[in-house]
Amino acid sequence: MNRLSLAVLATTLFFGLASVKPSSDGNPTEIFGGATRFVNYKIFGKKYAKTPIYNSKLKGHAYYIVSGHGGPDPGAMTKKGKVWISEDEYAYDVSLRLARNLIGHGATVYMITRDENDGIRDEHILPMDKDETVWGGKSMPLNQKARLNQRTSIINKLYQTNKKKGYKKQRVIVTHVDSRYVGRKVDVFFYHNQNSSAGKSLAKTMFNTIKTEYTTHQKGRGYDGVVSSRDLWMLRETTPTTVYIELGNIQNSFDQKRLLIPSNRQAIANWLALGVLKEG
Numbered sequence: 568m569n570r571l572s573l574a575v576l577a578t579t580l581f582f583g584l585a586s587v588k589p590s591s592d593g594n595p596t597e598i599f600g601g602a603t604r605f606v607n608y609k610i611f612g613k614k615y616a617k618t619p620i621y622n623s624k625l626k627g628h629a630y631y632i633v634s635g636h637g638g639p640d641p642g643a644m645t646k647k648g649k650v651w652i653s654e655d656e657y658a659y660d661v662s663l664r665l666a667r668n669l670i671g672h673g674a675t676v677y678m679i680t681r682d683e684n685d686g687i688r689d690e691h692i693l694p695m696d697k698d699e700t701v702w703g704g705k706s707m708p709l710n711q712k713a714r715l716n717q718r719t720s721i722i723n724k725l726y727q728t729n730k731k732k733g734y735k736k737q738r739v740i741v742t743h744v745d746s747r748y749v750g751r752k753v754d755v756f757f758y759h760n761q762n763s764s765a766g767k768s769l770a771k772t773m774f775n776t777i778k779t780e781y782t783t784h785q786k787g788r789g790y791d792g793v794v795s796s797r798d799l800w801m802l803r804e805t806t807p808t809t810v811y812i813e814l815g816n817i818q819n820s821f822d823q824k825r826l827l828i829p830s831n832r833q834a835i836a837n838w839l840a841l842g843v844l845k846e847g
């Protein structure tokens with residue numbers, strides 16, 4: 568077989584598979600296409616440090632990714648078998664996957680809350696730890712208000728610097744895995760500052776994208792997420808456009824399926840990135 572017919576066969580196989588299982592949610596390259604090059608980022612951990620760059624659609628954008636809680640505060644907790652699992656570890660894992668996807672499209676991304684030795688983890692149970700820090704290396708204060716203030720101060724300072732550098736768009740994405748609706752499945756909720764039309768627009772686009780993807784990949788499942796404004800510190804005190812996302816309720820067994828299965832966490836991160844790309 569010559570090289571051309573090999574290529575044709577490969578293409579047929581690829582699209583043949585693709586039509587059986589449309590865009591496998593957990594595989595970013597099936598959604599974003601092939602990588603043109605790779606850049607190493609230690610924060611993603613050994614397995615994922617090598618970061619694929621697909622294109623430069625988000626060039627000139629800066630993203631500040633903040634996963635909820637961390638350090639002395641694990642956030643919502645629940646017992647899985649004999650072990651305790653906590654919100655901060657799952658929000659962080661999805662956040663890393665999202666950050667990696669955004670970098671892959673040429674964005675400048677800051678992991679504001681960070682864990683230097685965790686990286687992206689392909690496990691169901693993500694062990695709890697308390698060694699999370701913030702961008703710049705400082706540890707997180709115990710007091711909640713001081714902790715949130717630490718995050719917004721870092722973001723707002725970076726915002727001014729990057730504004731001078733000529734960044735076109737700067738956005739904050741906050742992720743949580745606890746919910747006001749304890750005891751029921753909540754799907755994914757998006758919140759924005761009520762005075763921010765850009766925040767509302769981004770939240771709506773991300774919401775609609777994830778809703779469409781759910782309908783495509785899990786027919787008959789239904790989806791009851793929501794977009795609304797909320798008066799929260801991270802929405803009120805941040806200078807850049809901010810979207811606050813609740814990825815589910817870690818205490819709800821239905822939501823746990825989405826959060827504990829690594830390929831599901833990747834799928835959510837892919838769909839969130841797709842939403843950002845749609846908003847442009």
Ligand SMILES: [Zn+2]
Pocket residue numbers: 635636642643654743744745
């Ligand atoms: Zn939370």
